[in-house]
Amino acid sequence: MKGTILRTNVLDSATTLGASAQRYILHTSKDIRRDITIAGKTPKTTIQVQLPGGWDAWNAEMKTVENIVLRFLALPVNTILIMHESPEETPDSTPESKRFTGRVNVFPVRYGSLIKYFNEVWRVKLTAVDGRYLPRAYPLPSYEFDSATALLLDKIEEPNIELLIQKHEQRLKTGYSLESGAGQKQLPSGVKL
Amino acid sequence: MINPVVLENEPPVTKLKMMIVGHEKNGKSRLAATAPKPVLFHDHDNRSEALNGFKGVYSIPYSEPPWPNTPEAIQDQLDILAQLEQSLDLHDLQYRGKPVFPDEGNNTSD
Numbered sequence: 041m042k043g044t045i046l047r048t049n050v051l052d053s054a055t056t057l058g059a060s061a062q063r064y065i066l067h068t069s070k071d072i073r074r075d076i077t078i079a080g081k082t083p084k085t086t087i088q089v090q091l092p093g094g095w096d097a098w099n100a101e102m103k104t105v106e107n108i109v110l111r112f113l114a115l116p117v118n119t120i121l122i123m124h125e126s127p128e129e130t131p132d133s134t135p136e137s138k139r140f141t142g143r144v145n146v147f148p149v150r151y152g153s154l155i156k157y158f159n160e161v162w163r164v165k166l167t168a169v170d171g172r173y174l175p176r177a178y179p180l181p182s183y184e185f186d187s188a189t190a191l192l193l194d195k196i197e198e199p200n201i202e203l204l205i206q207k208h209e210q211r212l213k214t215g216y217s218l219e220s221g222a223g224q225k226q227l228p229s230g231v232k233l
Numbered sequence: 234m235i236n237p238v239v240l241e242n243e244p245p246v247t248k249l250k251m252m253i254v255g256h257e258k259n260g261k262s263r264l265a266a267t268a269p270k271p272v273l274f275h276d277h278d279n280r281s282e283a284l285n286g287f288k289g290v291y292s293i294p295y296s297e298p299p300w301p302n303t304p305e306a307i308q309d310q311l312d313i314l315a316q317l318e319q320s321l322d323l324h325d326l327q328y329r330g331k332p333v334f335p336d337e338g339n340n341t342s343d
Contacts, residue, residue, distance in 0.1 A: 043324025044291075044334075046317070048249070048268040049275065053261075056277035060295065060306040067304050088301070104307065111314055117321060118249035120265045125254050146254055155252060164255035164264050175260025185254065191246070199264040205246050212245050 048118040054105060054151055055124050061104040065097060066090040072097040102150060109154055121158070123151060125185075144185050161188040164199060175199045192216055266290050271323065275310060291323060291334060 051057055066073040067090060074093045080086040092098055112119045126147040133139040144163075146152050155161055163185045167176040177197045179189040191208040198204075249268065255261045262284060266272060270289030274281050281292035293313060295306040309328070316326055326333040 043322040044271050046271055046273050046321040046323060048265075048270070048272040049317070050262075050265045050268070050272060051275050051277075052265065052281070053278055057275075057307075057310070060277055060297070060304065060310070063297065063304040064307045108310065108314060111318070113250055115317060115321070116248065118251070118268055120249065120251045120253060120268060122261045122265060123252055123254045125256055144254075146252075158250045158252040160249060160251035162251065162253055162264075164253055164260050166256075166259050175263060177264060187254075199260055200267045201249070201251075201264065202267055202269055205249075205269075209245050 046117055048120060049112050049115065050120045051109070051112065051122065053122040053124060054109075054154070055147060057108065058101050058105045058148070058151070061108075062092070062097065062101040063090075065100045065104065066092065069097075069100070072100065098150070102153075105151070106154065109157065113157055121154065123147070123154075125163070142184065159188070159190045161186070163187050167196065177204070179204075273323065275313070277306065277310075293333060 072093050074091045076089045076091060078087040078089065109119075109121060112121075124147040125144045126149075128141045128143040128145045130139040130141055146155070160179065163178040164175055165178060166173040169176070177199045178185070178187050178195065179191065179193045179197060180195045181187050182195070191204065192211040193204055193208060197207075251268075253261045253264055262274070262278075262281070265274070266284050266287045272290045274284070274290065274292040276292045276294040279294050279296060281294060284290055284292070295309050297304045297306050312328075313326065313333075319325075323334050324332070
């Protein structure tokens with residue numbers, strides 16, 4: 041008898057996965073860390089902090105995360121990696137006087153190197169809908185973020201992956217084409233998506 | 234290792250490789266929970282209770298032991314990943330010799 045066969049793995053999130061990797065690396069590799077002890081009144085209240093001692097610590101974290109992501113992607117099931125975002129700063133931005141470009145980047149920015157492994161890069165954003173702010177998926181690129189998709193989807197979508205896959209398959213059947221511009225074929229009015 | 238595929242014969246969506254990007258509390262995890270079920274969350278943020286009640290969604294929260302023990306969340310993640318490479322059956326997943334989801338395996342059949 042078979043049990044419950046997994047169809048989708050979700051890594052939630054890359055940022056905290058990376059933090060876990062770095063904690064382990066710093067704890068077990070003395071050569072690439074700096075130890076700072078913040079004395080307390082008793083040994084139990086003393087805080088010991090382990091900080092990256094150089095690029096090796098960051099590189100070791102990045103390689104660990106990349107290795108884990110690639111192993112998940114090699115499994116014969118869906119893989120979803122959740123990333124945080126942060127506003128992109130201009131080159132002349134400083135900690136005291138921040139300046140922004142209006143775009144967003146993945147956070148931490150170094151994890152941008154993972155994007156190349158994914159076919160679907162969707163942004164999720166709270167969006168005003170009938171006077172309320174609701175989550176909406178943005179699978180197509182915009183000025184704010186370079187989303188990407190291999191599916192035939194619209195700029196703003198309801199946040200439901202299974203329904204959006206059905207929408208893509210329906211559009212494939214009806215010959216819908218994103219490239220055909222204003223003259224593109226529309227779905228028959230009777231088709232509910 | 235190679236795994237040749239005749240793409241012409243493949244269905245439109247065989248395997249999602251998806252990155253979801255967004256600000257905190259904007260619905261990233263909720264969107265991921267709508268993927269084809271069963272969905273397994275590897276929860277490093279320790280906030281998957283926000284998805285309580287989602288049918289077909291499972292979660293493994295990873296957390297660290299108290300200081301000064303060696304951090305183990307990443308080792309636990311690698312251990313679970315290695316098991317998934319052997320079997321995608323949630324019933325087979327184990328942690329320290331015990332089933333991760335003891336109630337799974339009796340309610341579905343292939």
